[in-house]
Amino acid sequence: MVEDDDPSVDADDPSAIRSIALSPDDAVDAYAYSRENPGEAVLRVTPPFHGRMRARIHVYRVDDTELTGAVHLSPADVIAEDVVAEYPDLESARAEADDDSDADDDLDEATDSEEADRIRERHAEAVEAWRERAREAIVQTVTLETDDGSHRVELKTLG
Numbered sequence: 001m002v003e004d005d006d007p008s009v010d011a012d013d014p015s016a017i018r019s020i021a022l023s024p025d026d027a028v029d030a031y032a033y034s035r036e037n038p039g040e041a042v043l044r045v046t047p048p049f050h051g052r053m054r055a056r057i058h059v060y061r062v063d064d065t066e067l068t069g070a071v072h073l074s075p076a077d078v079i080a081e082d083v084v085a086e087y088p089d090l091e092s093a094r095a096e097a098d099d100d101s102d103a104d105d106d107l108d109e110a111t112d113s114e115e116a117d118r119i120r121e122r123h124a125e126a127v128e129a130w131r132e133r134a135r136e137a138i139v140q141t142v143t144l145e146t147d148d149g150s151h152r153v154e155l156k157t158l159g
Helices: 024-036 081-085 090-101 109-135
Strands: 019-022 040-045 052-054 056-060 071-073 141-146 149-157
Touching (some): 019 024, 019 040, 024 040, 024 056, 071 141, 081 109, 090 109
Parallel strands (some): 019 052
Antiparallel strands (some): 040 056, 040 071, 141 149
C-alpha cells in the first residue's frame, strides 16, 4: 500500500499537496459568480493538507486564509486562459445594442424594454455557451504559493 501522507511534511503546509480534485462545474460557477456578483468565489482547499485534496467552491467578502490556513485557487487559474478571456461581458452587449439603436431615436418605452430583454437573453445564451466550453477547459496543473515558494500540483477533474 502506498502512503498518501509524507510524515515529514506538516499538515498545515500546502506543499504536502500533490493533486487537487475539483468539479469543473464548481470552477465555472465560481468564475461566473465573481464576474456577475459582489464578493469573490474561489475553489478552497482546507487543512489538514495531504497528498490528495478536494477543492470546493467558496464565496466570501473577506479573505480569511490567514486565520484558517486555507488555500484559495482562483477559478481564472484553473480554466484555460483563452477561454477565460472569452467570457461574455453584459456591459459590452449593452453598449453594442445602444450603438445599433442610435440610428432610431424614436424608440418608445415598450421597445426599450423589449430590447433590454433581448440583450439579457442573448447574454444568458452566450454565458451558457461559454460555460460549456469552460467545463472542458480545466488546466492540468496549477501553482500554489507557499511560505517556501511556488509549489506545482496536478488538477484532477471530477465527474
